Amino acid sequence: MANDASHTRRSHTRGVPLANLAGLCFVLGESASPLSVNELVTRSIRHGVIESESLQRGGRLPTRINHHIISLRELELVKSERSVGHVYYSLNVPGRHIYKEVKKNYCGEGQVELNTALRAAWRPILVESSYVRSTWLKYFMTCEEFTFEELISKSNSVTITRIPQGERECYEDRESIKDSGYRLFSQYWGDHIIYELDRREILQGLRRWTNEAYLTDDSVSSAEAAPFAHLSTPGSEDTFESESFIVNAWLDPTKDLPRFERVVNQLLDERKQGNRINIPDLIIGLSHDYGYAKENIKEMLTILFYERRDNYFFERGSRFLVDNAFKLTNKNRPEVYYLKLEGSWRTSLVRFGTQQRMASNE
Secondary structure, three states: OEOOOOOOOOOOOOOOOHHHHHHHHHHHHHOOOOEEHHHHHHHHHHHOOOOOOOOOOOOOOOHHHHHHHHHHHHOOOEEEEEEOOEEEEEEOHHHHHHHHHHHOOOOOOOOOOOOHHHHHHHHHHHHHOHHHHHHOHHHHOOOOOOOHHHHHHHOOOEEEEEOOHHHOOOOOOOHHHOEEEEEEEEOOOEEEEEEHHHHHHHHHHHHHHHHHOOOEEEEOOHHHHOOOHHHHOOOOOOOEEEEEEEOOOOOOOOOOHHHHHHHHHHHHHHHOEOEEEEHHHHHHHHHHHHOOOHHHHHHHHHHHHHHOOOOEEEEEOOHHHHHHOOOEOOEOOHHHOOEEEOOEEEEEEEEOOHHHHHHHHO
16 A cells, blocks of 8 residues: 655645636636735625625635635636735636636626536646646556546546545544545556545545546446445445546537437347336446446436437336435435436436337437
8 A cells, every 4th residue: 555655735625616716717807907815706706606705804714715716726727926915816828718618608697607618628627737637637547747638548447445444544643644544546556545635635626626527427336336235235334435437428418419319229229128227227327338427417318308208208216216225435315326307306217119219310
């Protein structure tokens, strides 16, 4: 097990949504001159980009807001200049790229929507960030320097596990080197302890960013994919395992519905189980076969529900099934496997007769 000798303090980017960062880029892009942190935050609150109480004059910047500013710097979205004892920010080239993409659809009020185009803009920016590469994405690759195209075509998956308390390393009780119990297994970089601060930055920060942008996603293990299989797994409450992979294909809800319908029908035909499939099986199967992110598939299923009602029916499921059939990462999260549409959890998809299916593909 390799240890990180430096144990350097991380940048506290955890929990900062990409949509918020895109909104901050919009505020900076709309300004005729660089903005101080307080002015940037004040304008962002006024626009509704960040939900927060107004800053108190001379008061300390809230920790959550400060994480946003750190994230702007770490992703190299901004450049700074110091004047009269204050730091002022303006957009770098990547930040200006995000600003231009936001401006196409954002009305200037409320939170920014992380739509298909904005996700596409974020993906290469995340890969080009030396911070994101060195702390997270490098584990998918043979080296720390690579392009977006190389990551998509040459990456390998990584596995993250959590071991029970009694098996963790004992160090002096400092947060920076406290063993969180998490381990990262990479084919190219070996095995690593994920220390407590690393856990927050990787699992609650960087991994969320790359998942949000549909750059990475988590595979579903066979033990979790089978309904109720978790009930027969000894010690399942004490362990955790997930495999992250690089997403290499994307579906645009505004134009890819015919393509998506074809792959759904192809999967149904290959399964040879009639015209019905459990939605978890459908999501997991399409993710595995085509490299899509699960949330991207669910976006498309939602469009399918509303626009192809003549071809497909989405069955409702019992509350017991939704609550208990699958447990991802030992947390009851039915939204990972099922769709909630028009107030009901949908657990299965039924394709109507062959004639309707053929007509839909013409």
